[in-house]
Amino acid sequence: MPDSRDEGAPLRVLFLTQTFPRRADDGAGPFIRDLARGLVRGGDRVRVLAPHTAGLAGSWSADGVEVVTFRYAPERLELLGYGRSLRADERSSAAAMAVAPLYLLGARRAIRRALRAGSWDVLQAHWLVPNLLAATPFATRLPLVVGLHGSDVFMAEKRALRALVRRSLAGTRALTSCSPELARRVEAIGFPPERSTVIPYGVDAELFRPDATRRLIWRQRLGIPEHAPLLLGVGRMATKKGFHDLLEAFSAIAMRFPESHLVLAGGGDRLEEYRAWPTSPPGRVHFPGAVLHDALPDLYRAAELFVLPAVHDARGNVDGLPNVILEAMASALPVVATRVSGLPLAVEPGTNGWLVEEGDRQGLARALTAALENPIHARDLGGRGRARALAEFDWDSVAARYREVYCEAIRAS
Numbered sequence: 001m002p003d004s005r006d007e008g009a010p011l012r013v014l015f016l017t018q019t020f021p022r023r024a025d026d027g028a029g030p031f032i033r034d035l036a037r038g039l040v041r042g043g044d045r046v047r048v049l050a051p052h053t054a055g056l057a058g059s060w061s062a063d064g065v066e067v068v069t070f071r072y073a074p075e076r077l078e079l080l081g082y083g084r085s086l087r088a089d090e091r092s093s094a095a096a097m098a099v100a101p102l103y104l105l106g107a108r109r110a111i112r113r114a115l116r117a118g119s120w121d122v123l124q125a126h127w128l129v130p131n132l133l134a135a136t137p138f139a140t141r142l143p144l145v146v147g148l149h150g151s152d153v154f155m156a157e158k159r160a161l162r163a164l165v166r167r168s169l170a171g172t173r174a175l176t177s178c179s180p181e182l183a184r185r186v187e188a189i190g191f192p193p194e195r196s197t198v199i200p201y202g203v204d205a206e207l208f209r210p211d212a213t214r215r216l217i218w219r220q221r222l223g224i225p226e227h228a229p230l231l232l233g234v235g236r237m238a239t240k241k242g243f244h245d246l247l248e249a250f251s252a253i254a255m256r257f258p259e260s261h262l263v264l265a266g267g268g269d270r271l272e273e274y275r276a277w278p279t280s281p282p283g284r285v286h287f288p289g290a291v292l293h294d295a296l297p298d299l300y301r302a303a304e305l306f307v308l309p310a311v312h313d314a315r316g317n318v319d320g321l322p323n324v325i326l327e328a329m330a331s332a333l334p335v336v337a338t339r340v341s342g343l344p345l346a347v348e349p350g351t352n353g354w355l356v357e358e359g360d361r362q363g364l365a366r367a368l369t370a371a372l373e374n375p376i377h378a379r380d381l382g383g384r385g386r387a388r389a390l391a392e393f394d395w396d397s398v399a400a401r402y403r404e405v406y407c408e409a410i411r412a413s
Contacts, residue, residue: 010043011406014114014142016107016135017126018081020050020067025292028082031201031323032126033065038202038399040064047120049110051081051103068114072106073099080130083236100130107134115141122406124176127152128186129161132168139171143409148177150341153185154317166190173409176402178320179342197405200345202395203326208297210332210386218302222263222286229260229372232303232333234296234324237268240317242309242338242358244270247277247285249309249365254284257372265291265299300331305371305378310340311358321345326393329385334378336367346393352385 015036019029036046040063052058052069059068072078079096080103107130114120115138123138125131126147135144146169156165166189175196177183183196216226224230231250235241243264250262258281264274267290279285291299300306306328312318321342328335329346335353337343338360347353354367371378 010045011039011122011403011410012045012118012120013039013047013406014111014120014123015046015048015126016111016123016131017048017050018103018131019083019127020048021293022053022056022082025294027290027293027296029126030293034202034204034395035399035402036065037063038395039403041396042399042403044403047114049107049114051078051106053078053082068110070106070110072102077102103130104134107131108137111135111138121410124402124406128165129155132165132172136168136171139173143173143406143413144171145174145176145405145409146172148175148179148182148186148320150179150182150320151317153182154315156189157185157316162189173412174405176405179345181318181341182320197401198342198345199398199401199405200321200342200393201323201326202393202398203323203330203389205330205386205390205394208300208327208330211297211301214298214301216302217298218263218288222261222288224261224263224286224302225259227259229257229305229375230303231260231262231305231307231368232265232299232328233263233307234265234291234299234327235308235322236266237264237271237274239270239313240311240319241266242311243274244277245309245311245359245361245364246307247274247279249361249368250285251280252365253368253372254279254281256369260284260372261286263288263299263303265289265296296327297331300328300333303333304375305336305368306331306333307336307364307368308343309336309338309356309358309364310343311338312340319343326389329393330389332379332382332386334371334381335385336364336371338364346388348388350381352381352388 017032021033039046047066052071077099122143124145125135129152132146169191177198178201180198187193261284263286265288275287310319318341325346335347337347338358339355340358349355356363356367
């Protein structure tokens with residue numbers, strides 16, 4: 001158990017995660033890093049335990065956050081985490097599943113070493129599966145908090161894992177979630193709603209901010225005229241992002257707004273399928289592939305409108321609250337999104353964008369049309385979105401809310 005500490009004293013927080021940015025420009029799990037930074041700025045100590053992968057150091061410290069990686073298999077078999085555990089975010093990777101038991105053992109060894117080396121007040125296991133299963137044996141030694149992020153809930157609901165997850169949740173003091181839907185789904189597995197807290201992600205509004213002097217960088221790179229209306233979507237090319245609906249809706253948009261262009265940025269298993277999608281007229285849809293995190297701000301600056309028509313895929317997988325929504329808001333882009341999972345926490349119709357029903361391609365086309373027909377109104381919504389990002393979604397405020405959850409978990413232990 002954690003030792004007795006004064007109320008309000010700095011916390012010693014241990015994170016367990018299977019994804020953490022490997023470089024400054026890496027887009028793998030930046031919200032975990034940004035949350036850790038926010039806690040450190042607030043005076044807390046944070047150590048992140050993350051799996052090793054090729055080229056990754058054993059440990060490092062950046063902005064006060066301690067990162068320690070753990071080995072669980074020969075390097076060529078380190079296949080869990082960093083976006084590699086699911087194919088198209090829909091099906092478990094057979095190779096990743098095969099090494100999952102080794103991952104659990106490696107993660108438990110890492111926690112055990114951290115507990116031997118120092119004293120910690122709380123353990124947060126990010127992603128329900130696999131990290132709750134790795135952290136459960138330590139729930140009697142320090143308060144365990146579990147963070148829900150999206151695909152982990154989808155995995156936990158599988159018949160083979162559901163009962164095991166339910167038993168493991170018995171030792172969990174608190175849940176944090178970026179989406180009310182994700183929280184409800186885990187409560188249905190077997191967790192008390194009164195110990196579940198929805199906390200939207202934050203955004204670095206200094207990094208993601210408008211800058212007209214950099215507007216043309218990506219337009220010139222992609223061959224898009226300076227004054228052409230540009231719609232932007234960013235994310236993994238997976239079914240749950242809903243880009244298939246956007247491609248269909250854009251066909252109608254391109255007919256009505258013949259100068260318009262669409263950029264879909266991201267890697268993923270459906271990228272080549274989307275690149276081959278028939279569009280008319282041709283040459284209006286651009287696929288730059290995965291974009292490094294530090295290049296994203298200029299991509300947002302090139303656009304007039306951000307679009308993420310997220311859906312539940314055929315197996316029920318869904319995002320929580322994608323960071324790209326908050327990045328677009330901080331970049332002063334109006335947002336068109338769907339009423340799915342955590343998206344309504346950020347997008348308020350008439351204030352900073354439009355919300356449509358998932359899978360409603362005609363409704364999506366109408367919202368895009370409304371934005372393009374009245375660019376002055378759209379820019380006004382974008383400005384209000386940035387103001388909201390500054391007021392409600394800065395990482396220091398988000399970290400303070402997490403700290404409240406940690407303190408309550410400690411008091412209840």
